[in-house]
């Protein structure tokens with residue numbers, strides 16, 4: 160298949176591909192998404208094939224208006240106020256909400272669950288694409304399943320050229336990590352995946368919010384049970400930075416190529432993490448040694464992604 164590379168001025172062309180049931184990759188403020196019309200099951204199936212994604216891992220539906228929210232989700236009276244507070248504070252933006260779904264959303268999107276993940280992205284290209292497509296867009300991160308998410312056009316082109324109908328060429332994504340996911344369907348709201356909307360910020364609006372323990376998480380959020388974000392290099396996360404030097408020496412003596420990732424600015428590191436992973440692969444790095452990460456603010460999300468990419472954590 161020939162992949163059309165579209166500029167940010169060709170969003171109508173991109174939308175016409177979506178309307179025809181084709182896949183289009185597009186930038187969001189978090190990572191690039193691999194989009195299909197969320198109301199067209201045949202189109203949605205193509206996402207799983209293109210990514211090599213297990214079909215039991217549900218997708219996030221991206222919307223551009225409150226009307227679309229009501230079209231796809233059932234909102235109980237008891238949750239209305241909370242929901243409107245969340246929307247006022249964080250939408251459009253990097254926050255995904257799990258709600259009860261309506262029948263209009265096909266099983267292919269939700270992997271048969273009775274809930275649906277919904278996000279209104281902030282990126283202007285993404286919002287226009289949804290608007291011009293006249294339908295909500297189901298989109299996972301644009302990467303081959305298990306690999307680091309795409310945060311630059313070149314990443315997406317590398318993974319999907321020849322496999323999808325179109326890619327909108329935007330810039331590097333501003334946040335670099337996938338959205339925060341919270342489940343509003345259980346009596347206690349749970350944070351399923353940390354992201355740029357932080358636990359601290361959310362707790363101000365949802366004081367009852369709980370962090371999901373990883374064992375339960377695997378069950379609640381199907382995507383969490385898969386190994387993710389992994390470069391070819393073995394990632395080792397250090398809780399104790401004093402040990403990095405010894406490991407570096409040991410591996411280098413074995414003739415291995417070692418890259419030490421030691422960045423204090425967590426916002427920068429979040430923005431660059433997946434690109435660094437991909438660059439390490441290009442440079443045939445064997446080991447990526449990552450210095451300790453604080454769990455405050457975006458640190459929680461960053462540490463989650465690094466841990467899930469990692470082969471060992473050294474305490």
Ligand code: TXA
Nearest residue numbers: 189191192217218274275276299300337338380381382
């Ligand atoms: O920032 C993002 O969220 C990006 C951009 C493109 O919006 N998308 C993204 O999608 O990261 P994906 O498919 O890579 O991750 C979606 C996560 C998975 O862990 C999935 O299991 C979970 O959301 N999820 C989706 N629907 C769910 C549901 N109904 N219940 C629980 N978890 C759900």
Ligand code: MG
Nearest residue numbers: 299300308337
């Ligand atoms: Mg993903």
